Amino acid sequence: MNKPSEPGDIASSLQFLKKKQGLPPVHNWNPPFCGDIDMRISRDGRWHYNGSPIGREAMVKLFSSVLRHDDDDCYYLVTPVEMVRIQVDDAPFVIVQAEVQSSDNGPEYLFITNIGDKVTLDKDHPLIMKEDSQTGEPAPYVRVRDRLNALINRNVFYQLVEEAVELPVEGGVELKITSQGEEYSLGRVEGGG
Structure with a gap:
C-alpha cells in the first residue's frame, strides 16, 4: 500500500x-x-x-x-x-436551497447544495426519506450523482412540508410534492388533515 x-x-x-x-x-x-x-x-x-x-x-x-x-x-x-x-459523517452534501420552477412536465424542484451544485428532483435524482436512528425524526436526502446524496437541511425541509399536498391515508395524511411529473412522499402525519 x-x-x-x-x-x-x-x-x-x-x-x-x-x-x-x-x-x-x-x-x-x-x-x-x-x-x-x-x-x-x-x-x-x-x-x-x-x-x-x-x-x-x-x-x-x-x-x-x-x-x-x-x-x-x-x-x-x-x-x-x-x-x-x-x-x-452522514451525507457528503447538504441541500441549502429549493426553488419551484415550471417545466413541460409541470412543476419541478431545483435544489442547490452547499457547494453550489444544482439538482432537479426527478427519476435520476430522487427524494429519499430515511429515519434518523438517534432522534427518530425524518431524514430527507436527494441523490446528487452516482451514489452521492445530499441531506436536505431543516429549513428547506420545512419549506417542502409547507408546499406539500396532504393526501388522506388511514389514520392521517401523507405529505407529497410533485416534480417532473413524479410524486415524492415527505412522510405521514398521524391524525392530520
Missing part, C-alpha cells in the same frame, strides 16, 4: 480538471488504494483536514468533484493515479 497523499498533492494532480467542463469520470478510474487521509465531511457539509475546517471554497469544490462512494460504503477521493479514503 502506498503512503496516503496530502490534500495539496491530490489538488496538484487534479489541475488538469480545471480546464475541462463537467465532472471527471471517477467511476471509471481504478487507481491503487493509497490509504486513509485525515479528511472528514461533517453532517453540516463542512470539510475538515487534520481536525480543522478547509476554508478555501475552491479547494472543497475540487475535492468534491473527485468524491466517490463505493459498494463497501466508504468514501474516496479518486484521481487517475491514486485513491484515498475519507470519512463522511
